[in-house]
Amino acid sequence: MSVLDGQPIIDTMIGFPMRDPKATYAFITNKTKDAESSALKMPAGYLFKDAPGEPDPDAPLPDPVAVTLAQMDAHGIAVGLVGVKGEDGRRAVQEFPDRFAGSLSVDPNKGVDTLREITAAHRDLGIKAVDVFPAGLTPQVAINDKKMYPVYAKCVELGLPIFVCAGIPGPRVPFEPQKVEYLDEVMYDFPELVLVTRHGCEPWTDLAVKLMLRWPNLYYSTSAFAPRYYPRDIVDYANSRGADKIIYGGYHPMGLSLERIMRELPTVPFKDEVWPKFLHGNARRVLGLD
Numbered sequence: 001m002s003v004l005d006g007q008p009i010i011d012t013m014i015g016f017p018m019r020d021p022k023a024t025y026a027f028i029t030n031k032t033k034d035a036e037s038s039a040l041k042m043p044a045g046y047l048f049k050d051a052p053g054e055p056d057p058d059a060p061l062p063d064p065v066a067v068t069l070a071q072m073d074a075h076g077i078a079v080g081l082v083g084v085k086g087e088d089g090r091r092a093v094q095e096f097p098d099r100f101a102g103s104l105s106v107d108p109n110k111g112v113d114t115l116r117e118i119t120a121a122h123r124d125l126g127i128k129a130v131d132v133f134p135a136g137l138t139p140q141v142a143i144n145d146k147k148m149y150p151v152y153a154k155c156v157e158l159g160l161p162i163f164v165c166a167g168i169p170g171p172r173v174p175f176e177p178q179k180v181e182y183l184d185e186v187m188y189d190f191p192e193l194v195l196v197t198r199h200g201c202e203p204w205t206d207l208a209v210k211l212m213l214r215w216p217n218l219y220y221s222t223s224a225f226a227p228r229y230y231p232r233d234i235v236d237y238a239n240s241r242g243a244d245k246i247i248y249g250g251y252h253p254m255g256l257s258l259e260r261i262m263r264e265l266p267t268v269p270f271k272d273e274v275w276p277k278f279l280h281g282n283a284r285r286v287l288g289l290d
Helices: 035-039 064-076 086-096 112-125 150-160 182-189 207-213 232-238 260-269 275-287
Strands: 008-011 075-084 100-105 129-132 161-165 195-198 218-221
Touching: 008 275, 064 086, 064 100, 064 260, 075 086, 075 275, 086 100, 086 112, 086 207, 100 112, 112 150, 129 150, 150 161, 150 182, 195 207, 207 218, 207 232
Parallel strands: 008 075, 075 100, 100 129, 129 161, 161 195, 195 218
Antiparallel strands: none
């Protein structure tokens, strides 16, 4: 019997098939300087050997929401956290509110307009989270930059968690804005803020664990990592004092297929009592899905 059997799964990072991947990733490739990054089907493609392929340009265009929903059904995913910047995400949370929760990607460089966007998305789409990719912004904005502080304050005001990429990013852009040490200052200044890291926190996973022990509202999601590569520090922490702090996040279809994720997940050496919290309990609490 698999540890996944009978477990509802909440995926805190899932998306939809891309109609035009090059256009989707232009916000990154317009910052990279090496030739390979522009040639890859996604800017961090050198890290993902079996990422889902690009759509066949000659095939009929399927409904992206229906495709992702079918994948979720096939792999036992009850709820997926999706971005609502695009048409597909907005339609998903409106037509299938029991299956999709919305998250708004923000750019703190836009100042007060960003706060207006968060307020509108919360009011009109019922978003459950905000997310930001510090190293992917133009210009980049560090996790502890003063431009980020109004966003954090708005999240506290609305009771929204924020998902923040931390650690060295996959795309070949400077990593300085995502140093894990910056989380300490943010959590000190915003003790009510619920912050969930994305994309690994490497190579500072030991520091991430220390900071989660230190700050009650700091969490870690496993997005963008195949289960076989979950950092040992994170697995050990979940099995000891961090069972309530580690949250499942996938990366489909950006870099990982759900088939691969679900094939590898049972090999992760979590204790039996950790699995329900990791797969759904922690995300349900953080996202307010109860």
